[in-house]
Amino acid sequence: DIQMTQSPTTLSASVGDRVTITCRAGQWISSWLAWYQQKPGKAPKLLIYRASDLESGVPSRFSGSGSGTEFTLSISSLQPDDFATYYCQQYHSSPYTFGQGTKVEIK
Amino acid sequence: QVQLVESGGGVVQPGRSLRLSCAASGFTFSAYAMHWVRQAPGKGLEWVAFISYDGTETFSADSVKGRFTISRDNSQKTLYLQMSSLRAGDTAVYFCARSPTTLRYMDAWGKGTAVTVSS
Numbered sequence: 001d002i003q004m005t006q007s008p009t010t011l012s013a014s015v016g017d018r019v020t021i022t023c024r025a026g027q028w029i030s031s032w033l034a035w036y037q038q039k040p041g042k043a044p045k046l047l048i049y050r051a052s053d054l055e056s057g058v059p060s061r062f063s064g065s066g067s068g069t070e071f072t073l074s075i076s077s078l079q080p081d082d083f084a085t086y087y088c089q090q091y092h093s094s095p096y097t098f099g100q101g102t103k104v105e106i107k
Numbered sequence: 108q109v110q111l112v113e114s115g116g117g118v119v120q121p122g123r124s125l126r127l128s129c130a131a132s133g134f135t136f137s138a139y140a141m142h143w144v145r146q147a148p149g150k151g152l153e154w155v156a157f158i159s160y161d162g163t164e165t166f167s168a169d170s171v172k173g174r175f176t177i178s179r180d181n182s183q184k185t186l187y188l189q190m191s192s193l194r195a196g197d198t199a200v201y202f203c204a205r206s207p208t209t210l211r212y213m214d215a216w217g218k219g220t221a222v223t224v225s226s
Contacts, residue, residue, distance in 0.1 A: 001169075032210075032211075034212035034213070036152075036213075038152075042218075043202055043216035043217060043218050043219060044144075044152065044202070044204075044213070044216055045216070046212065046213060046214050046215075049210070049212045049214070050210075050212075055214065087151065087152055089152075089154075089212065089213075091210065091211035091212050094157065094166035094211075095154055095166070095167075095168050095169070096142070096154045096157065096211055097154060098151060098152040098153065098154060099151075100151050101151040101152070
């Protein structure tokens with residue numbers, strides 16, 4: 001199984017800050033990585049697929065980068081609506097594992 | 108618009124069975140692969156199972172292998188998860204999610220149905 005490790009687990013930031021979340025895969029997954037945002041009591045929402053492709057309708061302040069085993073999700077200017085938990089997921093091979101999540105909190 | 112609506116959750120005793128359903132609308136269900144993903148209370152997301160657009164290919168997590176079966180009825184636009192030999196550790200909100208045909212990320216999600224395994 002491919003283990004996905006996110007860092008940090010929790011991130012405290014202010015509105016307007018640039019934030020970066022890292023996701024490391026336990027083995028090479030090319031660019032088969034997605035990022036999701038989840039708010040409490042809600043379903044996850046796709047933000048990024050294929051490591052850097054922005055899903056339709058997602059604000060351009062979100063961006064993804066990386067390939068192989070190291071990936072990042074960046075938010076260029078944090079907005080109030082962005083306080084949530086973020087998950088990476090590899091879809092290179094089954095089981096399609098998620099990272100443990102990164103909670104972005106208000107500083 | 109794309110809609111996925113899960114149903115069938117509830118409280119069930121350990122060792123019993125339950126079948127979850129996911130009704131799809133707003134898109135051509137038979138053209139998309141589907142997943143089940145679960146989330147235990149206060150925990151992260153756990154992928155559970157995958158089924159190809161035509162049902163010929165299925166995968167499941169080791170934690171549910173041999174106990175859970177994913178299936179679909181394209182004529183009814185419905186995805187299923189048959190769960191048996193349920194354990195306390197299966198307590199979670201279960202989401203169904205759609206995947207583009209040849210890729211395995213999840214571009215649309217239902218709101219989830221809660222399963223509680225307790226005596």
